[in-house]
Amino acid sequence: MFAVYAAEPNPDAPLDALTVGERPDPEVPEGWVAVTVSAASLNMHDLWTLRGVGIKPEQFPMILGCDGAGTLEDGTEVVVHSIIGDPTWTGDETLDPRRTLLTEKYQGTMADTVVVPAQNAIRKPAGLSAAHAAVMGTAWLTAYRMLFTKSGLRPGQTMLVQGASGGVSTALVQLGRAAGMRVWVTGRSEEKRALAEKLGAHATFESGARLPERVDAVFESVGEATWAHSMKSLRPGGAVIVCGATSGPQPGADLQRLFFLQLRVEGSTMGTRDELADLLTFVANAGIVPEVGLEVPMDQAEEGFRAMLDGNTAGKIVFTH
Missing domain, CATH: 3.90.180.10 (Medium-chain alcohol dehydrogenases, catalytic domain)
Known part of the structure; x- marks a missing residue:
C-alpha cells in the first residue's frame, strides 16, 4: 500500500x-x-x-x-x-x-x-x-482538554494564548471564542496576530507586551521564551495550563509569585477518547471550521x-x- x-x-x-x-x-x-x-x-x-x-x-x-x-x-x-x-x-x-x-x-x-x-x-x-x-485527534484534542477539562474557566472569563499560529493555539482561539470566553493572544509577527483576530481573538498583543489587565488563565505551549510573561499576566488565583515547551523546557519557576498569588500550574497531554467524541460534537454543533x-x-x-x-x-x- x-x-x-x-x-x-x-x-x-x-x-x-x-x-x-x-x-x-x-x-x-x-x-x-x-x-x-x-x-x-x-x-x-x-x-x-x-x-x-x-x-x-x-x-x-x-x-x-x-x-x-x-x-x-x-x-x-x-x-x-x-x-x-x-x-x-x-x-x-x-x-x-x-x-x-x-x-x-x-x-x-x-x-x-x-x-x-x-x-x-x-x-x-x-x-x-x-x-x-x-x-482533531492531537492539536484540537489537546486544546479541548486544556480549556474544558483543566483550566476551570467559565464563559465570560479572560484567557491568554501564548503564540498565535500553531495548531494548538489556533484551536484554543476558535474553541474559546465559541465557548464564550474573552480571548487574548500574543504573537511574534503582525501576520500571526492578524490570523488570531480572523479566528476570533478579541485582542492580540506582541510577545511579552504588558496586558491591559491580568487574565484568568494562560495557555502555554512555548515554555522558556514566554513563561515569565505568563506568570506575570495571571490574576491572583489564576492558572497556567501547559501542554508543551517548544522554546525550551527549563523556564524560571518564579516560585514567590506562584505561592504568594496562589497560582495554579497544570500540565495537560492530549486527551481521552470520550473528550475526542465530545470535541467532535461541539465543533459540529457550533459550526466551527x-x-x-x-x-x-x-x-x-x-x-x-x-x-x-x-x-x-x-x-x-x-x-x-
Whole structure:
C-alpha cells in the first residue's frame, strides 16, 4: 500500500529520512479495525519521529501520522483516536503508564490504511469534512482538554494564548471564542496576530507586551521564551495550563509569585477518547471550521513537512488522498 514513512532515524536532517512509497498491507488483529484513510494531519510529533525521538531504532520503518479520518469497511466515516493504552487499564488513558501513540509502536495514518483498536475509531459527525476531522485527534484534542477539562474557566472569563499560529493555539482561539470566553493572544509577527483576530481573538498583543489587565488563565505551549510573561499576566488565583515547551523546557519557576498569588500550574497531554467524541460534537454543533493553513496531496507530503520544519505554519497542515 502507499505510505509516507520514516525509513530510519536522522537526528540532524529529519527530512532525509522521509520516504514516500510502498509498505506492506497491514494485518488486522482481533478487536481492531482497518480504516481507509481519507485525510491525515501533520504534527510536530512526526518530525520527532523522523529524528528518532520517542521511538526505538528497531521500530523503523515507521509510517507517520498520529491523526486521521477515513472509512470503515462498512462505509462508516470515522475519526482516529491515536492513544492506544494497555487493554487492562481503566480510567483516563492519558494517565496509563503503558500508553503509546500511533507512530511510536503502531504504524500511523499517512497511508492508504491504518489499523487501530475498534474503540479508537470514532464516528465522524456528518457536518465535518474529512480534512477538518483529520486535525482533531492531537492539536484540537489537546486544546479541548486544556480549556474544558483543566483550566476551570467559565464563559465570560479572560484567557491568554501564548503564540498565535500553531495548531494548538489556533484551536484554543476558535474553541474559546465559541465557548464564550474573552480571548487574548500574543504573537511574534503582525501576520500571526492578524490570523488570531480572523479566528476570533478579541485582542492580540506582541510577545511579552504588558496586558491591559491580568487574565484568568494562560495557555502555554512555548515554555522558556514566554513563561515569565505568563506568570506575570495571571490574576491572583489564576492558572497556567501547559501542554508543551517548544522554546525550551527549563523556564524560571518564579516560585514567590506562584505561592504568594496562589497560582495554579497544570500540565495537560492530549486527551481521552470520550473528550475526542465530545470535541467532535461541539465543533459540529457550533459550526466551527478548523483553520487549515496548508492542504496538499499525500504524495506531496514533503512540502508539508518542510513548511513545519521551517516554521511556516498557520493552523494545521493536512494531507489528503
